[in-house]
Amino acid sequence: MVCGLLLAGTAWAAPPATDQGRLVSAKWLQQHQNEANLVLIDASPTQDYLKGHIKGAVSCSFDKDHYMSYGINTSYGGNDLINSPTDPLPWQDGPTPYIQQVMRSLGINNNSKVVVYDNGGHFRAARFYWTLTHNGAKDAYILDGGLAKWKAMGLPTVTEVAKAKPGDFVAKPVGDAAIATTDYILSKQFKPDTVLVYAVTPVWFYGPYQAYSKLGHIPGSVMVSYPDYFQKDKTWKSKEELQRLFASVGATPDKETICYCGGNPAASCLYFTLKHVLGYPKVRYYYQGSTMGWLDDPRDLPLHTYWNQHLLRDPYFVRWWGGKRIQYLVGDSQVLTVDVRSPQAYQAGHIPYAVNVPVSDLTGKLGADPAKWAQLLGDKGAADFKQLVIVDDTSTPNACLMFWLAEYMGRPKVSVLNGGMKAWQDHKLKVTDKPTVIAPAKTKYDVAIQPAKIKARPQAAVRLADAGQKPDFLGYPRVYINASANSAQLPFDPAGAKVVNIPAGKNFNEYGILDFASNLIKLYEDAGVYKQAEVVCYSDKPEEAAAAYYALRTLGYPKVMVYYPAK
Numbered sequence: 001m002v003c004g005l006l007l008a009g010t011a012w013a014a015p016p017a018t019d020q021g022r023l024v025s026a027k028w029l030q031q032h033q034n035e036a037n038l039v040l041i042d043a044s045p046t047q048d049y050l051k052g053h054i055k056g057a058v059s060c061s062f063d064k065d066h067y068m069s070y071g072i073n074t075s076y077g078g079n080d081l082i083n084s085p086t087d088p089l090p091w092q093d094g095p096t097p098y099i100q101q102v103m104r105s106l107g108i109n110n111n112s113k114v115v116v117y118d119n120g121g122h123f124r125a126a127r128f129y130w131t132l133t134h135n136g137a138k139d140a141y142i143l144d145g146g147l148a149k150w151k152a153m154g155l156p157t158v159t160e161v162a163k164a165k166p167g168d169f170v171a172k173p174v175g176d177a178a179i180a181t182t183d184y185i186l187s188k189q190f191k192p193d194t195v196l197v198y199a200v201t202p203v204w205f206y207g208p209y210q211a212y213s214k215l216g217h218i219p220g221s222v223m224v225s226y227p228d229y230f231q232k233d234k235t236w237k238s239k240e241e242l243q244r245l246f247a248s249v250g251a252t253p254d255k256e257t258i259c260y261c262g263g264n265p266a267a268s269c270l271y272f273t274l275k276h277v278l279g280y281p282k283v284r285y286y287y288q289g290s291t292m293g294w295l296d297d298p299r300d301l302p303l304h305t306y307w308n309q310h311l312l313r314d315p316y317f318v319r320w321w322g323g324k325r326i327q328y329l330v331g332d333s334q335v336l337t338v339d340v341r342s343p344q345a346y347q348a349g350h351i352p353y354a355v356n357v358p359v360s361d362l363t364g365k366l367g368a369d370p371a372k373w374a375q376l377l378g379d380k381g382a383a384d385f386k387q388l389v390i391v392d393d394t395s396t397p398n399a400c401l402m403f404w405l406a407e408y409m410g411r412p413k414v415s416v417l418n419g420g421m422k423a424w425q426d427h428k429l430k431v432t433d434k435p436t437v438i439a440p441a442k443t444k445y446d447v448a449i450q451p452a453k454i455k456a457r458p459q460a461a462v463r464l465a466d467a468g469q470k471p472d473f474l475g476y477p478r479v480y481i482n483a484s485a486n487s488a489q490l491p492f493d494p495a496g497a498k499v500v501n502i503p504a505g506k507n508f509n510e511y512g513i514l515d516f517a518s519n520l521i522k523l524y525e526d527a528g529v530y531k532q533a534e535v536v537c538y539s540d541k542p543e544e545a546a547a548a549y550y551a552l553r554t555l556g557y558p559k560v561m562v563y564y565p566a567k
Contacts, residue, residue: 022129022276023144023236024115026153029054039108039167041116043124044147045077052157054117054150058106058164060128078124079265081105082131089289089296091127091263099135100171107164108132113139120146120234123199123226123269130268130285136172142272145235152233178271180258180284182297188258189220195251196221199261199270202525206555207305207518211262213295216303216517218260222249222556223307226261226269229277236277243278244474248532248558253280260286305517307556311403312418312514313389315427322389324352327447336386336449338377340402341393341421349431351391351424355380355438355449359402363542368463368564370409370456377409381438381449387413394420394512397504397543400550404562407553410457416550419513461559462549464536465566467492473534473559480563481529481537483548488540500527504544507551520551531557538563 032038033056042049042057046067049059060081061067067075074080076091081102084094093099108114114137118124125142132140143150151157180188188194198205198221205223207215217223224246231237237245251257257274261267264287274280286293294301306312320326321335337354339346346356357380366372382388388406392399399416406414417423425431437448467490471478478497480490483504490499506523509515515523529535535557537548545562552560 022141022272024141025144026150026155029115029143029150030153030155035113037109037111037113039106039112039114039164041106041114041125041128042147043078043116043118043128045073045124046075046080047073048077048119050159050161052147052159053162054147055156055158055160056162057117058162060102060106060116064161076124076265077118078127082128089263089292091265092288093131093134096135096171096173099131100169103132103135103137103169103171104167105164107167108137108169109167110169111139112137112167112169113141115141115143117143117146117150120148121227121230122146123266126269126272127265129272130287134174134178136170136174145233148234178275178284179288180260180286181288182286182293182301184284185218185258185260185286185294186301188256189218193254194256194258195249196258196260197246197249197251197270198223199226199259199266201225201227202521203518204262206307206521207516212292214303216305218291218294219302219304219309221260222251224249224251224270226266229269229273236273239278242273244476245532246274246278248474248476249556250558253278253282256282256284258284258286260290262290263292264288264290306554307517308554311415311550311554313415314418315424315429318351318389318391318417318424319429321387322351322353324447327353328445331441331445332383332450334386336380336382336388337391337417338380338382338388338402339391340398341391345393347433347435349433350436351421352430352432353436353447353449354391355382355436357402359398359405360543363401363405367567368405368408368542370458373405373409374454374456377406378452378454379438381451382411382454383450383452384411384454387415389415389417391417391424392420394422395508395514396420396512397541397547401543401546403553404462404546404549408459408462408562410459416514419511422512462561464561464563467494467563467565471497471534474532476532476534476559478534478536479529481535481545481548482539483537483544484539484541485544486540490538491540498528500529502527502529502548504539504547507547514551514554517555521555524552524555534559534561536561536563 040057042053042059046061061075062080084092116125116129198217203209205217259267259270271285275283322337326333339350339354339356340359390399390402439448480499482501485503537545539545549562
């Protein structure tokens with residue numbers, strides 16, 4: 001993208017044309033800040049602008065007499081002047097005449113070259129930039145690194161408030177082709193050619209921070225936090241590093257990417273990064289409220305806290321989809337409850353229509369042989385089209401081991417009954433000591449679980465059988481999680497890879513239930529385990545390694561494996 005054209009009648013040099021075509025450097029701005037056509041906009045909050053800014057920069061935030069209200073600082077920065085005074089949702093632009101008046105008050109003309117900046121490494125400049133360009137400005141840029149980079153280069157700042165000469169800017173909205181509405185997102189949710197990306201930080205995405213009326217994020221979305229777009233000096237990361245970052249969560253240029261955040265400001269930075277830094281061709285911005293707009297919808301739309309919340313099931317899900325009533329309403333239920341407890345525990349009382357697969361005993365005999373497990377599960381009625389819901393006493397490591405084995409076999413739909421039999425009984429749901437009948441159907445709606453022939457499709461991506469195998473995840477490093485309760489040492493040389501000790505029990509609360517997503521993400525990120533890594537879970541007991549695997553899968557870690565050596 002060409003970064004700018006020589007304006008007729010001026011002797012001014014355009015910003016250099018680079019892949020990052022809507023960014024200008026501090027060096028470039030230093031050389032051209034006194035050019036007549038340049039309008040420099042400071043998008044930082046009022047108090048920051050007053051402490052110091054680039055000479056000539058006009059603040060697009062409240063002035064010093066209007067940013068405090070009864071002792072409360074109301075300046076958000078970037079949005080202050082452009083926000084609608086009447087919209088019931090925050091951070092929504094005013095009508096076109098209102099925006100035009102704001103832009104003119106900042107000294108912007110139709111032929112102005114506008115450079116916007118904030119403190120650096122933030123979304124405020126991008127938010128103002130979006131409104132400016134959405135209303136027709138074509139010669140607009142963001143200062144890469146913002147004020148932080150400017151100051152790091154030893155360049156001067158001033159505290160004198162700049163006075164703008166009124167401009168003649170005419171606002172001409174460019175249309176809504178780049179905007180995603182709530183209905184549009186609902187039409188694209190969970191589609192393989194669309195990625196919904198959340199731009200804020202883990203405490204918002206997973207909780208515990210409750211910014212709005214509900215915790216969490218829009219179901220099916222992934223997270224790439226806006227601070228991760230920037231280097232330590234607050235400039236944007238290289239195109240190659242950003243491409244790798246977004247690819248790690250499945251946001252690639254061939255897919256449509258929808259950007260959202262809490263209310264829309266942070267998502268503007270995500271939109272700018274994808275559209276103008278990376279040049280992704282299919283990018284939309286959930287401008288009309290983002291999470292707030294989702295929650296404001298009269299349909300009472302949900303939020304999730306786990307990245308992959310479908311990997312946890314509650315007792316009522318199992319009672320209906322795998323329980324008694326559906327067995328005589330369809331030819332073959334699409335959910336099979338797999339009880340991994342011992343035969344004795346199963347016989348003493350189990351969920352109706354659950355089949356018994358005592359994973360602890362069977363692993364000693366079958367190991368991780370996918371073909372043998374396929375034969376066994378097929379005999380138990382685990383047809384390929386069925387979702388397996390794994391049940392143990394609670395959400396114990398044995399349930400997680402069966403979960404991992406099923407995913408390793410290539411089962412597309414596997415989940416765990418969160419809280420296991422304890423949760424089932426706490427809900428006062430019925431148990432039975434009668435064995436589940438497994439037999440071919442004799443009637444149209446036969447309630448017997450029908451045996452099936454299934455074929456294993458081993459997924460090498462979730463098992464590390466040879467520690468000498470090199471990491472294979474977009475060039476990111478390998479991290480080992482030692483999940484052993486007794487701190488057993490790795491039986492191999494980690495070859496310089498980071499090793500983190502997190503016992504399997506840390507993934508569960510005192511009742512044996514998988515811990516809250518907010519607690520789990522803090523547990524792993526505090527230990528330095530981030531999504532941009534190939535994470536290998538190890539223990540001398542495979543069920544403990546599988547517990548870490550399962551927890552990380554619920555959190556959306558894209559590359560997780562269990563170390564299970566070949567015999």
